[in-house]
Amino acid sequence: MNTLGIYYKLYGDAPMTVSRALLITAVGFLLVFAVLAIIAMFVKLMGYGFDKKIKKTMLQNDMKVTDIPEKGTPLPDNESQGNLVLTDVSEEEAALIMAIVSNQSGVPLNRLQFNSIKLLEEDK
Secondary structure (H helix, E strand, O other): OHHHHHHHHHHOOOOOOHHHHHHHHHHHHHHHHHHHHHHHHHHHHHHHHHHHHHHHHHHHOOOOOOOOOOOOOOOOOOOOOOOOEEEOOOHHHHHHHHHHHHHHHOOOHHHOOOOEEEOOOOOO
16 A cells, blocks of 8 residues: 555554554644644734734834723713814714724724824825
């Protein structure tokens, strides 16, 4: 049997016993898990690198880098944080934008703080 070439290189023509089969199976599982762990570490490092690059780019462009606090007491549903300045945007449009941001980020609306919402001019 060609698929057991490694077995024949290790044990020659000796018959395969249950203990040898279990050993080969265990080594195979360990090899698979080791490769998966290496891939997981690679993906984690890539994510870390991308996060650093995004933060560096944001700092270079004078954009505010803020982290949303995971802990803390959220405000009651009928209260909000801070003041909101609307520039060329109606209250209905601002409410829609805030609802979309809350939905996409998964952060409750009463945990978010919007400082301003401004209509950007389109280049024609």
